[in-house]
Amino acid sequence: MPKVSDSDVALIERLHSLVFDDPKSREILDSGFKSALAIFEQTDYSLPFSSYNIPIKYFRDKIPEDQQAMIALCRVFILRAGSKMPRPEIHRNSIQRLLSFKGEGSIFSASPGGVNMMFNEYAIVSPNKASSPTIETNWDIVPENTWHFPVAGKSEDWFTVTFHSASEADIIDEYAD
Numbered sequence: 001m002p003k004v005s006d007s008d009v010a011l012i013e014r015l016h017s018l019v020f021d022d023p024k025s026r027e028i029l030d031s032g033f034k035s036a037l038a039i040f041e042q043t044d045y046s047l048p049f050s051s052y053n054i055p056i057k058y059f060r061d062k063i064p065e066d067q068q069a070m071i072a073l074c075r076v077f078i079l080r081a082g083s084k085m086p087r088p089e090i091h092r093n094s095i096q097r098l099l100s101f102k103g104e105g106s107i108f109s110a111s112p113g114g115v116n117m118m119f120n121e122y123a124i125v126s127p128n129k130a131s132s133p134t135i136e137t138n139w140d141i142v143p144e145n146t147w148h149f150p151v152a153g154k155s156e157d158w159f160t161v162t163f164h165s166a167s168e169a170d171i172i173d174e175y176a177d
Contacts, residue, residue, distance in 0.1 A: 011067045012097060012135050018062055019099060019161060020127060028058050029101070032076040033159055040078075048083035051075050053168055071097075072167035077150075079105065079158045084151040088176040090114055094166035096142040100124045102159035103152065107140045110147040117147055117176070126159075147176065 018025045032052045039050035054074040063071070073094070079085070081103075092114065098107065103126060108119035124140050142148045144165070152158035164171055 007067070008070070008097075008141070009135065011063065011070050012139055012141075014063050014067065015059065015071075015097070015163060016099065016135065016138065018059060019101065022062070025058060025062070028054060029076060029161060033078065033101075036076050036078045047086070048080040049078060049085060051077045056167075059163070070095075070165060071163045073162075073164040073171060075162045075164070076101075077160045077162060079150055079152040079160075081152055081156050081158070082154045085149040088117065088119075088147045088149040090145065090147045090174050090176075091142070091164065091166065092145050092172040092174065094164040094171045095144050096148075097163045098124070098140045098142065099161045099163075100126045100129075100138050100158070101161050102126050102128075103156045104129050105150055105152040105158040105160075107142065108149050108151065109140075109142055112143040112146045114145040114147065119147070119149075 019029065032054045036050045036052040039045055052075065054076060056072060056074050059074055060068050060071060104124065106121045106123045108121050110116040110119050122140050125137055127138055150158070
């Protein structure tokens with residue numbers, strides 16, 4: 001995980017607690033994952049991934065006011081076992097804070113700046129897969145304007161939760177050719 005500020009660590013600790021310890025947040029995420037799984041059932045859908053946006057108010061309202069501007073979008077994301085994103089992506093205007101919820105995988109990230117396509121691997125696992133779960137083993141942060149792509153572990157689908165600093169209306173998602 002990239003070096004982050006103390007305020008970012010405090011935000012991630014709070015989000016981690018909400019995701020795994022707050023029953024209402026857990027219920028909302030489980031519902032989002034069910035919606036993302038249903039996408040795979042569509043007859044004309046053949047991609048190895050699906051996602052579903054969760055209304056950010058469920059999380060924003062439960063974090064301290066000084067952290068609320070740090071998250072503007074929550075997405076649940078499922079990547080099929082042994083699959084990788086077909087193309088690297090970049091969020092030109094958003095920090096992506098990614099939590100491994102179920103399963104495991106790796107995020108391959110380039111250097112920030114949006115030019116470099118030399119990727120470094122960072123493996124993350126879900127708390128139930130980590131011998132001693134910590135932010136470092138369960139989370140990854142992709143700085144804005146950084147090329148990246150996920151690869152799921154071979155044994156099971158990888159379920160992740162991402163918190164972006166840009167809103168759904170404002171985020172700029174681009175994909176490499």
